Amino acid sequence: MNPPTDGRRQSPSWYESAARDRARLLLDAGTFAEFLGPEAREMSPHLGIFDLPRQFDDGIVVGHGKLAGTPVFVAAQEGRFMGGAFGEVHGAKLVGLLRAARDVATMPVLILFDTGGVRLQEANVGELAIGEVMRAVIEARRAGAKVIGLVGGRAGCYGGGGLIAGTCSALAVSEHGRIAVSGPEVIETNRGVEEFDSKDRSLVWRTMGGKHRRLLGGAELFVDDTIDAFRAAAIALIERAPAFDLAMLKAEQARLAERLKRFGKCADGLDVWKQAGVDDPAKVPGMPADEFIALARRIGEGRHDAR
Amino acid sequence: METLSYRHTAARRAAGARPMAIVGVVASGNLEVLVERVLPGSDCQVEISTPVIGFAKVWEAVITDFVERRSPGGLRLSINDGGARADTVSLRLAQAVRLIEEDGR
Numbered sequence: 001m002n003p004p005t006d007g008r009r010q011s012p013s014w015y016e017s018a019a020r021d022r023a024r025l026l027l028d029a030g031t032f033a034e035f036l037g038p039e040a041r042e043m044s045p046h047l048g049i050f051d052l053p054r055q056f057d058d059g060i061v062v063g064h065g066k067l068a069g070t071p072v073f074v075a076a077q078e079g080r081f082m083g084g085a086f087g088e089v090h091g092a093k094l095v096g097l098l099r100a101a102r103d104v105a106t107m108p109v110l111i112l113f114d115t116g117g118v119r120l121q122e123a124n125v126g127e128l129a130i131g132e133v134m135r136a137v138i139e140a141r142r143a144g145a146k147v148i149g150l151v152g153g154r155a156g157c158y159g160g161g162g163l164i165a166g167t168c169s170a171l172a173v174s175e176h177g178r179i180a181v182s183g184p185e186v187i188e189t190n191r192g193v194e195e196f197d198s199k200d201r202s203l204v205w206r207t208m209g210g211k212h213r214r215l216l217g218g219a220e221l222f223v224d225d226t227i228d229a230f231r232a233a234a235i236a237l238i239e240r241a242p243a244f245d246l247a248m249l250k251a252e253q254a255r256l257a258e259r260l261k262r263f264g265k266c267a268d269g270l271d272v273w274k275q276a277g278v279d280d281p282a283k284v285p286g287m288p289a290d291e292f293i294a295l296a297r298r299i300g301e302g303r304h305d306a307r
Numbered sequence: 308m309e310t311l312s313y314r315h316t317a318a319r320r321a322a323g324a325r326p327m328a329i330v331g332v333v334a335s336g337n338l339e340v341l342v343e344r345v346l347p348g349s350d351c352q353v354e355i356s357t358p359v360i361g362f363a364k365v366w367e368a369v370i371t372d373f374v375e376r377r378s379p380g381g382l383r384l385s386i387n388d389g390g391a392r393a394d395t396v397s398l399r400l401a402q403a404v405r406l407i408e409e410d411g412r
Contacts, residue, residue, distance in 0.1 A: 018332065038329045038341050051308055053358050053387050055333040056341050080334040 011228035014152045015176045019078035020061045022112050025227045026150075026234065027065035027074065034063040036093060044087050046122045055081045058089040062097045064107075068235050072108045073101050079114030079155035086115065086160055087122040091129020098136035101145040108146040108238045111168065116183065117159015130160030137167040141244040146170070148237045150230050151177035151210070151219070158183045169241035172233035173210035173219040175289065180208040202285065206269030211284055214296050215276050217259060222296050224289035311355040311363055313370045317380035320349050321408055328406035331399045338391040340403040342384045349380030357388035369393050373400045382407065 014022060024032045036042050038056035047054050059081040064073050075094050077084040094111070101109045118126035137147050149165045151157045152174035157165050162181040165171055173179060182190075184198035197203060206212050214222035220237060223229040242248045266272045273281035277299045284292065321344070331339040346352060353370050373379070377400070384403060391399070 020329070037327075038339075039327050039343060048308060051358055053308070053333050053356065053389050055339060055387055056329065056385070078332060080332045080337075 011226035014174060014225050014227055014230050015154060017227065018080075019059075019076040019112065019114065022153075022227065022230075023061050023063065023065075023074050023076040026110070026112070026231050027067055027072070028069065031065035032063055032074070033065060034061060035097070036062065042089055042093070044089055044119075044122065046087065046125070050121050052121065058087060058093070059084060060090045060093050062093045067108075067110070067231070067238070070108070070238070072110055072238075073097050074110045074112070076112035077114040077153070077155075077161075079116075079153040082119055083116035084114040084153065084155040084161075085117060085119035086126045086129045086133075087119040088125035088129060090119070091126065091133060095129070095132045095136045098133065098140045098147070101147070102136065102140040102143045105143040105145055108148060109140060110234055111147065111149050111164070112153070113149055113151045113157040113161050113165060114153025114155050115157060115159070115161035116155045117161055127160070130163060133160075133164050134167050137164060138244075141167075141169060144243075146238055146241045148172070148234055148241065150234060151179055152223070152225060152230065153177070156180075156183075156208070169244070170221075170237040171213075171219040172221040172223050172230060172237060173213050174223050174225045174229070175210050176225055177210040177213070177219075178204070178208040179210075179213050179218060184208075205285060211287075211292055211296075212269045212272070214292075215273050215278070215284075215299065216263070217255065222289070222293055224293075229289075309355075309357050309360045309363075311357070311366055313353045313355075313367065315351045315353075315370070315374040317349045317351045317374055317378045319378050320380035321378070321382050321404060323408035323410065325407045325409065328403060328409075330402045330406060333387045333389045335389055336391055336395065338386055338388045338396060338399055340384055340386050340399045342379075342382050342403040342407045344381055344407060345383050346381050349378075351379045351381070352383045353386065354383070355386045355388060357386075357390075359388065359390050365393055366396075369396050369400075373397060377401060377404045379404050 041056055043054040044058055059078045061076045075097050146169045149168040149171040156178035184204045187196040188198040213219040221233045223233045263272050270281045327343045329341045333339050
């Protein structure tokens with residue numbers, strides 16, 4: 001992150017901020033209002049069985065407010081509480097918000113992902129929650145609401161969170177953001193260290209990290225790790241996210257087929273970046289955000305009506 | 308889980324008008340404190356839910372010290388503990404009162 005040079009206040013780090021602060025500071029000042037706040041004490045009915053402490057909001061903040069004057073719904077996961085994982089109540093709060101968006105039809109939804117996936121102690125209801133959220137995202141989009149995912153938190157966006165991200169209208173990701181389904185440790189446990197060494201942080205980031213996702217086309221925008229940068233990205237993505245219709249789905253299918261053709265033989269993120277047109281892929285991981293954003297914009301992906 | 312509850316009478320009512328505030332997060336070595344302005348006069352109540360059993364005396368000492376220092380009259384403080392040390396608990400309690408005494412909502 002560059003130090004401020006023009007005397008303006010420095011926007012807080014997205015990564016370092018708590019979920020409720022991200023939601024509040026992302027929106028226009030004083031407009032955020034929470035549904036089912038912590039005082040409602042809508043907590044997990046399952047964690048007590050395992051003698052585990054609960055959190056008053058079950059690790060997710062849902063509410064509404066205004067973004068550049070436009071009314072929006074917002075959900076923010078708290079990655080520090082149980083890795084931001086989905087339990088029954090956590091999932092139900094997000095489903096409720098998305099169903100409200102479906103019924104209103106005109107208000108965009110911002111999902112501030114910060115999750116390791118499903119909370120293992122609530123395995124079945126957690127998995128069901130992921131399915132319900134994915135259905136609710138699609139229903140909201142079909143009704144006309146744009147659903148924008150913002151990824152840059154401590155826990156990344158893994159497991160069922162990665163699946164939900166795939167159903168969104170558009171995604172913005174920062175350097176810290178990681179988007180995948182199986183996390184590094186999961187792959188190593190199931191397939192062996194030869195397949196994936198989870199201790200190799202460089203490998204993790206060039207396989208799942210924000211820069212890789214942007215160059216591969218999995219995320220529309222790459223942003224610096226500040227709340228202001230995510231705010232600007234959210235405004236831009238609401239503006240340009242495509243409608244949900246047959247033409248978009250066909251374009252999306254064509255884009256994915258093209259991606260497989262271009263990158264299918266690549267063995268490593270570095271090969272993908274080379275193939276995508278980056279002259280010196282080894283420089284990408286150390287590149288400052290502004291330089292990388294310029295590079296990504298130059299390379300881009302063909303303009304499709306796809307996400 | 309162990310649940311503990313302490314009632315005190317503070318020296319005076321907490322300042323400000325915000326109805327509630329929340330600080331912290333339930334994570335290892337951390338805790339969340341939900342503070343609500345719901346009690347009459349200078350009554351103060353602290354309710355604790357902790358997975359670490361057998362530290363009631365330490366909690367009592369920390370809460371007593373907190374009530375003397377911050378005078379949180381009229382407030383109910385509810386704690387979900389993630390195994391925080393006594394100094395972290397003191398810090399979060401002070402932050403919670405500071406936040407609910409701030410202007411605005």
